[in-house]
Amino acid sequence: MKVLVCDAPGALRLAEAPDPAPPAAGHAVVRVERAGICGTDYHIYEGKHPFLQYPRVMGHELSGTVAVAGEGVDLAVGTRVVVNPYIACGRCIACRSGKPNCCVAISVLGVHGDGGFAELITVPAGNLYDAGPLPARDAAMVEFLAIGAHAVRRANAAELGRGSRALVVGAGPIGLGTAIFARIAGYRVALLDADAERLAFARENLGFDGTLLAGPEVGDAVAELTGGEGFPLVFDATGNTGSIEAAFAHVAHGGALVLVSVVRDRISFADPEFHKREMMLIGSRNATRADFDHVMDAIAGGLVPLDALATHATTLEGAAADLPRWAHEKSGLIKAIITVADA
Structure with a gap:
């Protein structure tokens, strides 16, 4: 062969x-x-x-x-x-x-x-x-989409409720899959990335209107988009240490940060900022049969x-x-x- x-x-x-x-x-x-x-x-x-x-x-x-x-x-x-x-x-x-x-x-x-x-x-x-x-x-294409579907299922354990705002950081394939399944789950999804071309793709081809370009002013953009409250749910799909550490600041009080990507480095964050938010930090790894089945059903339903x-x-x-x-x-x-x- x-x-x-x-x-x-x-x-x-x-x-x-x-x-x-x-x-x-x-x-x-x-x-x-x-x-x-x-x-x-x-x-x-x-x-x-x-x-x-x-x-x-x-x-x-x-x-x-x-x-x-x-x-x-x-x-x-x-x-x-x-x-x-x-x-x-x-x-x-x-x-x-x-x-x-x-x-x-x-x-x-x-x-x-x-x-x-x-x-x-x-x-x-x-x-x-x-x-x-x-x-x-x-x-x-089911497997890579199942990664995002699993992350969203993990996030649902945070019981933030359908209709909550969600931010997906990273508009690569895994981030886009996460955004798609967060939208299917009923979240109002925004995307953050350092690549303007990828954000344009998300808007023009996938229908995600809320896009944020990474940079020094992104904190102000997050505040403007969320009325100063931050996002109840944030997913990081970048595989970038700096991005993961910065994502803590985008989480609303009582919210959750889901790490879809993995890095070799140690991740550090300010405990007072983490503690005062009473936020959750959730890991998400790979996918299970339930996630594969969910993706196949969503594809069959024309949702992907x-x-x-x-x-x-x-x-x-x-x-x-x-x-x-x-x-x-x-x-x-x-x-x-x-x-x-x-x-």
């Missing part, structure tokens, strides 16, 4: 690899149809991922069809599936609590092990969800503008040149989709 291998930072090539062995019980071989390119993939290519061994076949935003089903697998051969790339142990405290998304020993396809920039991949059947009527491209989000396309062969280029040429880029195979 063909695979796209990152041999080392900056070294990407199309290669031949052996087809997977017959799957063990409870597993299936999936013929990959589409694969989204994630920020994680760009970081792996650029050598910025802290916990990765090369060579690596990247790719975790996947759709495909069941090619071979192992013993005990209910999915029929030929079924189109959405792949949940978060392989959990099923035994740790998080898994026993129904939170496999933060499994103690989690293994992510394309990061801790080889992923779906390949014609075939073996996956536990519990991580394969019947895509129903979704076409291959749309099914491959996938055509606007899928801005770039390539093939498995073309990605060897396109992915390195897109790592630097960000203008107009939201989500790039690789066509690996057609059913």
Whole structure:
């Protein structure tokens, strides 16, 4: 089979690899149809991922069809599936609590092990969800949207109420997905980013009228937009330490800050400011089956503008040149989709 291998930072090539062995019980071989390119993939290519061994076949935003089903697998051969790339142990405290998304020993396809920039991949059947009527491209976009849907579900625990204002900091793919699902949940959503082009995209293509350009005057802009009260709910999807620390100031008294992104650095904040607000600080990691199902239902209901989000396309062969280029040429880029195979 063909695979796209990152041999080392900056070294990407199309290669031949052996087809997977017959799957063990409870597993299936999936013929990959589409694969989204994630920020994680760009970081792996650029050598910025802290916990990765090369060579690596990247790719975790996947759709495909069941090619071979192992013993005990209910999915029929030929079924189109959405792949949940978060392989959990099923035994740790998080898994026993129904939170496999933060499994103690989690293994992510394309990061801790080889992923779906390949014609075939073996996956536990519990991580394969019947895509129903979704076409291959749309099914491959479910995973990154589920990250935002999960963050919004985590935020709902703050019980701030539908109709509350929400600020999403960061208008990349994860931030836009978070904003879309916050809007679906009934929040009045504003977006904050340092990139005026991305904010214009959010306004013109996704219908988000409240946009704020990051800069020295952003605090005044937040105050003007919220009547001086701040946002009851703030999501940070930037992966930037300074942005996360600045976001504390945008939270209203009694509000919550949800960290969708992750950084390697320590995060610091003024405890008196945090305490006087009695604010919540909520972590959000990956996604669960419930989030995948919610995204698929929202797509089927026409609530997610996938055509606007899928801005770039390539093939498995073309990605060897396109992915390195897109790592630097960000203008107009939201989500790039690789066509690996057609059913």
